[in-house]
Amino acid sequence: MQQLLNPETLIGALLIIGVVAAFLYGRGLAISRAQLTTDGARAHSLPSYHGYFSAWIVALFASGMIAFWVTFSGAAPNFVFAILMFCALALSFSIINRLLTPTFRARNHVERFIGGALMICSGVAVLTTFGIVLSLVFESLQFFKHVPILDFLTGLHWSPQTALREDQIGQSGSFGAVPIFTGTFMITAVAIFIAGPIGLLIAVYLSEYANKRTRAIVKPMVEILAGVPTIVYGFFALLTVGPAIRNFAEGFGFSVPTQSAIAAGSVMGVMIIPFISSLSDDVINAVPQTLRDASFALGATQSETMTKVIFPAALPGIIGAFLLAISRAIGETMIVVMAAGRAANLTGNPFEAVTTVTVQIVALLTGDQEFDSAKTLSAFALGLVLFVFTLVLNVIALLIVRRYRERYE
Amino acid sequence: MKAASTNYISDLRLKPNMGEVIEMMASAPAAETTQAKFECRNVEVFYSGKRALHGINMDVPDSGVTALIGPSGCGKSTFLRVFNRMNDTIPNARVAGQILMDRQDIYGKDIDPVLLRARVGMVFQKPNPFPKSIYDNVAYGPRIHGLAPRKSDLDTIVEKSLMRAGLWDEVKDRLKEAGTSLSGGQQQRLVIARAIAVSPEVILMDEPASALDPIATAKLEELIDELKEKYCILIVTHSMAQAARVSQKTAFFHLGDLVEYDDTQTIFTNPKDQRTQDYITGRTG
Incomplete structure (x- = not known):
């Protein structure tokens, strides 16, 4: 009381x-x-x-x-x-x-x-968004006092360990973010390479070929993929997919690390399949039935109608779906933290370990840190770049989707 | 015929009553002079098990325009879609009975509906050009059927089809522009050109003028009048004036029954059935 x-x-x-x-x-x-x-x-x-x-x-x-x-x-x-x-x-x-x-x-x-x-x-x-952007910008400006912005965006070497004492050697701190960006893009590319075709074909099947009952069962099942916690995908990538790829490569005499861009990217691809399939399914469904009728009435088969009429008509919406999936993949963290490694290698080989923007931010900010060192501040700069990039992608996607909607309504 | 379609018991019969079929054929004097393109025997269409058409028996002559009229929901559009098997594309739709085209059952096992639709073209209620160029709209059918091995052949087909649809002069300088950029009436003539491009024998038209203004409608009717020289045309229309203007034969549908089928002039001047008379004089429907 x-x-x-x-x-x-x-x-x-x-x-x-x-x-x-x-x-x-x-x-x-x-x-x-x-x-x-x-x-x-x-x-x-x-x-x-x-x-x-x-x-x-x-x-x-x-x-x-x-x-x-x-x-x-x-x-x-x-x-x-x-x-x-x-x-x-x-x-x-x-x-x-x-x-x-x-x-x-x-x-x-x-x-x-x-x-x-x-x-x-x-x-x-809206205010929250502005607040986040402003805090990112101000902290990034702090960072760019330590490291020139051009060095950050074009430097080829990333090793963010700065010297704690004056006499420390080998800890000079080097903030060239290019390896991190290439790692991010490579993993995203692998993910889209997997999710794009599969997601699109699922969408075509669901919207054009599947009957109502199949669709009612399959669509929610596919969407469950998006609801699996990313940490679960992460250990799936680390414990199952990574070793499987390594063993497979060893069968051909190659030595491949367990943590690799392809392991993380392929699992991430599975995760973003529903983004592409669900959104594409919606835009394909939005193509007017009269266009299908017109094509059928001219003696076209279902697949001819699909590739020659429906797909071109739905293309802007499908591109929008892809862009949204890409921005989701770029921002994804947990899978890459676990399955892609932390080494900032500048490489074009997807079988090597790479690192991404999100992984580096995790690495920079976990553990005991001083919040005014260049090392921790660089996380904000990385975050800002990531934010700007996904923002641009989202805006382009929304513009494309909107233009497409106007055409049919 | 009236008795057959309204009598509940006679509707349950499985085989068509031959006496009525003969009587009906006798009541269609045009069938004696021209050959029948389509012969429909006891055609029924079911949507999810619900019967939308009640045993239609009707011969469509292979030349001229045949109009299908009747109030909304009477089954005339459903009946039209029987001829190119467009009902196949609707889930849960089922067609029973027999439809002979040139004495061949178009619902037979050896008939490919995709090829049938190249022979039986269709024009829809709302103009539905593809979101492609005018040229590509017309070239769509010839391309998928491989009718034009060379580019010049395709050019010829496109030009001829657009000419026949009365659209060539209006669009010949802008064939690369989007088909959707044309006006409603032009779009409807474009889709007619698109249908003509695969050289069909029959053109089905489902209320082709219902989305058009009076001037575009007049142009379309003029076009139908020209096209009937070359194609067998079936047209569904809500406008009785239009049926009277463009068609030679008219079929009146009511609640899934074919009530009356005769020369257009007879239907509009001397209908035999009370329901037909009520409909064309505007008392029902």
Whole structure:
């Protein structure tokens, strides 16, 4: 009981009780006042709208009070504040009492409150994005004071260990990010090379060939692939796929490490299959049936219709699906951390261990770190590059998808 | 015939009543003068087991325009799609009965519906050009059927088809432009050119003018009038005036039954069935 009676609980209870009471009060007021009008004129809004309006007023008053207190007093809410809030609620009830006449347009005001609440919710998401971008940019600028941006973007050698003491040798710190970018692109390329054809063919099968029942079963099953936690894919890549590729290569007399771009990329490819298949299936389905009819009526077979009519018509949407899948693959971390290794090799051979932007960020920021060293700050620069790249891809994808939609609607 | 289609018991019979078939054929005097392109015997279509057409018996002459009229949902479009087996592409649709084209059963085992559709072209309600160039739209059919081994052959086919569809003069300078950039009426003539390009014997038209304005409609009707010299045309239409203008024979459908089938002039001036009369005078439908 002792703990239940703290000021926070009391204020929370006040808030909830106040809102509920305001609703009942407003509605009751509306009903009783409507009955008082003897000329038979109807109230502008239904009683429940008066109730909703009152509840909104009280909620706004109370949350405004809390926000004000937290911002300006700096102290945690205490019993003094609880009493203040009680007074404020009493005041808001008297305002409600004044406002709610039968001619009051509660319905329209409630609509405005709802619009405002929706706007605030979306505003939170937008502001968060801006906040993340700004923090990335500022930290990256810090980094670029240590390392020139051109060296970072064009340097061929990555070894982020900086000297902790003046006399330390061999720890000069070298921040050429090219090997990391090539590693990222190689793994992404392997993933798309696998997911692209398979995902697209799944989409074609589901949208054109499968009957309704098959589709209803197969589509959700494929989509489950996207719902498997990436850590599960990660150990699958490390413990099953990697050794399998190594053994296979050894059969031909090649020596291949367990951790390789191809192991990580192929498992990532499996993961992004549903992105391509589901989105492509949607755009193929969006191609008007009249085009299929036209092609069939000219004596085309189903596959001719697919390749010569449906596919070209759906191509922009399919490209959009690919771009979204690519940006998903570039940002993927867990699989590559586990299956691709951490060595920043500059190589074109997918059977070698490579590293990616995300893996390096993990490596740079895990463990004990000073947050103002060039090493940790470089993570922000990498993150910024990654963000810009996926952002550009997403924007292009959305533009393509939108243009395609306009054509058929 | 009226009795056959409304009588519940006679609808359950499996074999067509030959007496009625003969009576019906006798009531179609045009069939004596021209040969039948299609002979339909007790054609029924089911959607998911529900019967949409009730044993249609009808001969389509191999020249001229045959119009199918009737209120919405009467089965006339369903019936039209029987002739090029487009109902095959609808899941859960099933066709029963016999349809002979030049005395050959088009639902027979040895018939490839894909090849049948090259012989029986179709024009749809809404113009549906492919999102390709005007040239590629017309060349689509000849290409998939390998009708033009050389580029010059294909050029000839495209030009001839567009000419026959009355569109050549309007588009000859912009064959590379998108087919979808044309106006509605031009698009509809483009898809007719596309259908003609594979040299079909029959052209099915499913309310081809319903999305067109009166001027484009008049042009289309003019075109149909020219095309009937070369092709057997079946047209579904909601406009009785259009049926009267373009067709030589008219079939009136009602609730899945073929109510009356006769020379267009007879149908519109002297219908035998009360339902036909009610429909063409605007009292029902």
